[in-house]
Amino acid sequence: MDVTGLSLSAAAALLRAGEVSSVQLTEAALERTAAADGKLHAFLHVDAAGAMLQARAADASFAAWRKNPAGGQPAAVAGLPLAIKDVLCAAGLPATAGSRILQGFIPPYDATAISRLRAAGAVFTGKTNTDEFAMGSSTENSGFGPTHNPVDLARVPGGSSGGSAAAVAARMAYGALGSDTGGSVRQPAALCGIVGLKPTYGRVSRYGLIAYGSSLDQVGPLARTVADVALLLGVIAGHDALDSTSLNEPVPDYAAALQTTSLSGLRVGVPAEYFAAGMQPEVEQAVRAALEQLRALGAVPRPVTLPHTAHALPTYYLIAPAEAAANLARFDGVRYGPRSAGSGLWEQVRGTRGAGFGPEVKRRIMLGTYALSAGYYDAFYLRAQQARTVIKRDFEAAFKDVDVLACATTPTTAFKLGEKVDDPLTMYLSDVFTLAVNLAGLPAISLPCGLDAGGLPIGLQLIGPVLSEVRLLQVAHAYEQAAGWQAPQLAV
């Protein structure tokens, strides 16, 4: 049996039943990675030895439980090989955020999302590729070379969590963590044909996540099924005293909530602005077909309007770079990362940053610094924050009339490597359907809803009000079960 093709939930069930061991699952994941990752470059660092140690520890915990069931059973994710986006710190493993400015950095601590998975007995096979500091939509901005889409090697996997999405789609891991500042979990999930969830802002602790845009960043899970994503979210969600923006709200049992599958009477808003000109026709057709599927399940689609949608992109590209310019000030070659030679502190700092950051990161630092600088703050940054308010109010008004919103995750399927890399504005447009959700702090999920004529995956995005993850997962699960899409054909 090829265990790499199992869903995380199915592998967990076999592990619990004693039909496979974590060592077997982990060896299979590492073998698959060794065979496929030369072509994909999903991983920046593979920790085979560490993963095998964790796998043996997980098997020992299952053995102890079988011997003494009263001792409590291992958590649902125990023993399962997972991949971690390289913007999250895991103690003892390199963390580069896809940047040469952090080459050689080995954090001495775990991010909270990582320590929770570690406490639950998960196995970490390695750190995945990302656009540098999560700034990008294709992983082409990685300082260590791009990741390829496992469905078509000539195309991008999306980004910035492209390595995590490719690793999961290509069966190198059962699930992965990513981060989503403007779509960086949902967009690569859509382009690789898997499921990705961006939680409500504050639902998952950002402690140990290398910051990009702090008021927008959220850690989110990627996996091959909705149930798998629900399992992972249940582990990583919850209050954390180490993150002042972490929500102190109870964490529901997301996985158990999926047993409710009736969508009877569910009001699904269809925002006209998200069916815009310039969309690939097959993407629109697939999303409209998904809406009909939801209707067949008892849901009631109805048109809604989010009138300020067109302003989300410019608003995002002022706020996120401004926050990034402040966050990335810490990379000065003093406490971590390589340091450039130079006579005097400031020459060293300028040289370190000039040599260590790649073009897109420099561009956003420059843009953010400009927007925050004296004389331009009111005209750009303050104005963007006001625009953020009206964008957020659009959603609040819409959710008075509907339970969830449904639209495409991305306007097109995966584009070719190199196609947009020289034109920042065109690249930014690939996040046009995902950015507003971050500005409003809402949860959203992307899941497969078909393929285009070239066999490339299309993503359906469901957006809900604050802390509506249970509802989103229920709707996504019901659709997934009814639609029955198979995983796309892999090129590796």
Added chain:
Amino acid sequence: MAISQTEVRYIAELARLQLSEAELAEYALQLSAVLDYAASLNALDLAGVPPTASVLALHTVLRADEARPAMERDALLANAAETAAGCFRVPPVLE
């Protein structure tokens, strides 16, 4: 709005970024294009609209004032380019 290379040089200095002449020229063009695009926000009537800095109603929370273990100093210094006497070492800031 066109941004001059002089302005780009000034912004780079604020951001402590060493940029080549080619980068300065490129960023002058690209920043102008992005800021032109951002100027589309001027079409919005935002008079009296409060800014959103965070979607959360943030309030300060104080933890109990109890001593807790901190990370090991050596572990924190291990990633630094240069250390001395248990500190990060940098060139003199004041001449």
